[in-house]
Amino acid sequence: MILHELIDFEILRVIWWLLLGVLLIGFALTDGFDMGVGALLPFVARTDLERRQAINTVGPVWEGNQVWFILGGGAIFAAWPPLYAVSFSGFYLAIFTVLAALILRPVGFKYRSKRPSQSWRSGWDWALFVGGAVPALIFGVAVGNVLVGVPFHLTPELLSMYDGPFYAKFLGLLNPFSLLAGIVSLAMLLQHGAAWLALKSDGMVETRARRMGPIFGYVAAAGFALAGVWLAVGIDGYAFVGAVVTDGPSNPLLSEVTRGGSWLDAYGVRPWIAIAPVLGFAGILMAARTFDGHSDVAPLLWSKLGIFGVISTVGLTMFPFILPSAVDPNSSLTVWDSSSSHLTLFVMLICTLIFMPLILAYTAWVYKVLWGKVTQDEIADNSETVY
Amino acid sequence: MEIDVVELSRLQFAMTAMYHFLFVPLTLGLSIIVAIMETVYVMTNRPVWRQMTKFWGTLFGINFVLGVATGITMEFQFGMNWSYYSHYVGDIFGAPLAIEGLMGFFMEATFVGLFFFGWDKLSKRGHMVLTWLVAIGSNFSALWILIANGWMQNPVGTEFNPVSLRMEMTSFFEVVFNEVAQAKFVHTVSAGYVTASVFVLGVSAWYLLNDRHVALARRSIAIAAAFGLASALSVVVLGDESGYAATHSQKMKLAAIEGMWHTQPAPASFTAVGFPDMEARETHYAIHIPWMMGLIGTRSLTREIPGIAELVENAEARIKSGIIAYDALEKIRAAGGEADEAVTAQFEEHSADLGFAFLLKRYVDDPREATEKQIALASNDTVPTVWPLFWAFRLMVALGFGFIGVMAYFFYRANWRGMTFPRPALRLAVWMIPAPWIAAELGWFVAEFGRQPWTVDGVLPTVMSVSHLSVADLAITLAGFVTFYSVLFVIEMSLMLKYIRKGPYLDVPETEQWMAKHEHRLRTHDGNVPGATPAE
Numbered sequence: 001m002i003l004h005e006l007i008d009f010e011i012l013r014v015i016w017w018l019l020l021g022v023l024l025i026g027f028a029l030t031d032g033f034d035m036g037v038g039a040l041l042p043f044v045a046r047t048d049l050e051r052r053q054a055i056n057t058v059g060p061v062w063e064g065n066q067v068w069f070i071l072g073g074g075a076i077f078a079a080w081p082p083l084y085a086v087s088f089s090g091f092y093l094a095i096f097t098v099l100a101a102l103i104l105r106p107v108g109f110k111y112r113s114k115r116p117s118q119s120w121r122s123g124w125d126w127a128l129f130v131g132g133a134v135p136a137l138i139f140g141v142a143v144g145n146v147l148v149g150v151p152f153h154l155t156p157e158l159l160s161m162y163d164g165p166f167y168a169k170f171l172g173l174l175n176p177f178s179l180l181a182g183i184v185s186l187a188m189l190l191q192h193g194a195a196w197l198a199l200k201s202d203g204m205v206e207t208r209a210r211r212m213g214p215i216f217g218y219v220a221a222a223g224f225a226l227a228g229v230w231l232a233v234g235i236d237g238y239a240f241v242g243a244v245v246t247d248g249p250s251n252p253l254l255s256e257v258t259r260g261g262s263w264l265d266a267y268g269v270r271p272w273i274a275i276a277p278v279l280g281f282a283g284i285l286m287a288a289r290t291f292d293g294h295s296d297v298a299p300l301l302w303s304k305l306g307i308f309g310v311i312s313t314v315g316l317t318m319f320p321f322i323l324p325s326a327v328d329p330n331s332s333l334t335v336w337d338s339s340s341s342h343l344t345l346f347v348m349l350i351c352t353l354i355f356m357p358l359i360l361a362y363t364a365w366v367y368k369v370l371w372g373k374v375t376q377d378e379i380a381d382n383s384e385t386v387y
Numbered sequence: 388m389e390i391d392v393v394e395l396s397r398l399q400f401a402m403t404a405m406y407h408f409l410f411v412p413l414t415l416g417l418s419i420i421v422a423i424m425e426t427v428y429v430m431t432n433r434p435v436w437r438q439m440t441k442f443w444g445t446l447f448g449i450n451f452v453l454g455v456a457t458g459i460t461m462e463f464q465f466g467m468n469w470s471y472y473s474h475y476v477g478d479i480f481g482a483p484l485a486i487e488g489l490m491g492f493f494m495e496a497t498f499v500g501l502f503f504f505g506w507d508k509l510s511k512r513g514h515m516v517l518t519w520l521v522a523i524g525s526n527f528s529a530l531w532i533l534i535a536n537g538w539m540q541n542p543v544g545t546e547f548n549p550v551s552l553r554m555e556m557t558s559f560f561e562v563v564f565n566e567v568a569q570a571k572f573v574h575t576v577s578a579g580y581v582t583a584s585v586f587v588l589g590v591s592a593w594y595l596l597n598d599r600h601v602a603l604a605r606r607s608i609a610i611a612a613a614f615g616l617a618s619a620l621s622v623v624v625l626g627d628e629s630g631y632a633a634t635h636s637q638k639m640k641l642a643a644i645e646g647m648w649h650t651q652p653a654p655a656s657f658t659a660v661g662f663p664d665m666e667a668r669e670t671h672y673a674i675h676i677p678w679m680m681g682l683i684g685t686r687s688l689t690r691e692i693p694g695i696a697e698l699v700e701n702a703e704a705r706i707k708s709g710i711i712a713y714d715a716l717e718k719i720r721a722a723g724g725e726a727d728e729a730v731t732a733q734f735e736e737h738s739a740d741l742g743f744a745f746l747l748k749r750y751v752d753d754p755r756e757a758t759e760k761q762i763a764l765a766s767n768d769t770v771p772t773v774w775p776l777f778w779a780f781r782l783m784v785a786l787g788f789g790f791i792g793v794m795a796y797f798f799y800r801a802n803w804r805g806m807t808f809p810r811p812a813l814r815l816a817v818w819m820i821p822a823p824w825i826a827a828e829l830g831w832f833v834a835e836f837g838r839q840p841w842t843v844d845g846v847l848p849t850v851m852s853v854s855h856l857s858v859a860d861l862a863i864t865l866a867g868f869v870t871f872y873s874v875l876f877v878i879e880m881s882l883m884l885k886y887i888r889k890g891p892y893l894d895v896p897e898t899e900q901w902m903a904k905h906e907h908r909l910r911t912h913d914g915n916v917p918g919a920t921p922a923e
Contacts, residue, residue: 059500059503059504060500060501060503060504060505061497061500062500063455063496063497063499063500064493064496064497064498064500066455066459066496067488067492067493067496067497069459070458070459070462070488070492071485071488071489071492071493073462073463073466074462074481074484074485074486074487074488075485075488076466076481077465077466077473077477077480077481077484077485078477078481078482078484078485078486079481079485081473081474081477081478081481081553082474082477084465084466084473084477084481085466085470085471085473085474085477085854086470087466088463088465088466088467088470088473089466089467089468089470089854089855089856092467092854092856092860092864093860093863093864095463095466095467096467096863096864096867099459099460099463100867100871102456102459103456103457103459103460103871103875105456106452106453106455106456107452107453107456107875107878109452110448110449110452111449111452111878111882114449114882114885114886115882115885156720157552158474158552158553159470159471159474159855160470160471160474160854160855161855162855162856248550249548249550249551250551251550251551251552254550340477340478340481340482340555340556341478341548341551341555341556343555343556343557343559344478344479344481344482344555344556344559347482347556347559348482348485348486351485351486351489351490352489355486355489355490355493356489359489359493359494359497362494362497362498363497366497366498366500366501369501369505369508369509370501370504370508384892385503385504385506385892386504
């Protein structure tokens, strides 16, 4: 096969780094509001009918949304195998917790209204709460851990060894910075869920969502700002020592990495990346401000922009690092040494170019078919068939 | 490598995968059956078919959601528990998993919401197209998962990279058109179709036995029997194709399944039953069918199928060759990837056997220091435990032929005996409901247990594939999965039974009107009018 050499290995790696971001952002934008709605459910909806209304705003779409998560996992496996191997085994029990929470969610959506019993239904409501809140929190904690550095090293055979304490496997290392990142993530997705409910529900559910949304928005923005300051003063960055081979075989141990300086040095080297945090703040704050306006769509659109900005900020700040090691910097995974082979990246790019536009098109079509508010009357009329 | 961690990881993977596969086959088959029913509805406009679509669709939904939920575990468990595996073969194995998401699962999951919520929002035809897209999406998913699994059985289109220390893809085409993967795909989806057919048949039979929903049940049986018969034939034919493919790619698995301890003169006989004995390397009380194994395995009268003893000798030679590859690899690594040509040539000559040297890691850290005795032990390890394979395979095949018989019978009664079914046959159909699940799980057991001691045949041993975890980690997750999955299973079964007992939704007035108008057409050949009311 010569075809794949049409695109340089180095460029393919950058493209796949971008696609990784696209998938994570796609996941946060779509499944993010499902998780937000789940986490808000016990508070934003009180009566059974209200809860069903809230659940049915995401009822027809959560399955498709969740595939962003599955595809994200698949894409990490296919394009960044060392990242897949190190992160999921290192955060073993945290991932297990996330999986358990995420398994509760589909079952909760589907089974909750299949029995009339009050205790059955309220049990599933709390399952949906856990299924939304726990992953939203842990994903943030994981990102925080990545910025601080993860305690792992690679053996010469490239077996990943986890060096952190046992308890840390549950939630990742619960250092203060990671907890802050978790709160930012949770608050951001709660606002996103509230924005979705403002668009898709009416009556008391909408009113409560509009009241709660801004609170989460301000918390997220404040946390995001605090995290920025913290990165500037309290956390060391990572850097390569000497020149780096950007198109060689993927073996993280071949390059030398040192800890020092600041992650924020990236803004000196590539000032244009400041656009990402600016979009993050603008989106989150504008979403918070538009909740009390008359527009149904505005909070959701701004919230999407905010999430896009926040996730991009993390990626761009760390580039080319993906998963730095706190105990053995040389083991750190970077864009240049932890990808798949040239051929695999090329094949996967072709597949993505074929299928991603199709996915976006039919997803958009489904949302168009489902456009409009989900009302309580509608639920009552179709009580047998809806969630 | 800590053996406990390896065994617990295997147990957890086997458990979660087999649990996942309780839901997958029904999804694969029922999605198609529901799509067929809806197509008949759109073509004929008869309300009973819509009622059928919605009713089986509800059961499909209860099942589908657990398939999705438990699939999440599968997607991430490779990284969690099989970290070295993920690093070592992710370059090839990850690709089909990602394409599964892009091509299959995304489509299936995006449209399935509209299947349930879109009845009033779409035209009849539009909704039907969408149901087909859900069915096609599920089947595409299965295709890519089986390409990934097929590659573990027969790793083609790949070579070892001595710098990145892993297998890398050399030909995507070979990976996709791997003969093992293709045969496995059709075999597996057909098994899913049989599962769903048996399920529809059994539930409908239960309605007929209780004189409920007769119109719905009879039509469902007609569809299930026709679809089930075709699928049951396909399962067996493609199972045979898999066996044929195994004669060149997985000789040891085949020999173990057959309990074939020594190479026989061609054409070999097939051991129908017997008691395999690992120690003595013979099968006691065996009943042989002459020629049959040679015919199935090689489709010739002259080619030999190697027996276990010969394959162990062969493995020993490959282990010795693997040690040379390992030695060369260490020299290349010591030289920072730039060893002299002689070493590189030595590595390239023997690199295909590198995985065999890894078999020694169980006994010695550095395979180059292995003694003859350790090499002999490692060669013996290439034989999977024979008796479970031997019996699982035979039970699966017997069930497979059983499905053909039952489906053929119901097909005959549905088409030539005016849809009348004797009560004993209906009772058999109800009792048979669990059988396809048993057959499917046995099939996976044969495929995966038969590949031991490898995760990727001839490339990476299972003991090397695991993550650096502690027994405590695994105890927590294993206990978690067992508890969590058991609870979910009870909930799922209770809902399934509730909705089966409850019967179809209300489309009643419309259906009753239609049935009154078309009474003459509903009459059976013996003149009875099925007094069906679609819902009590």
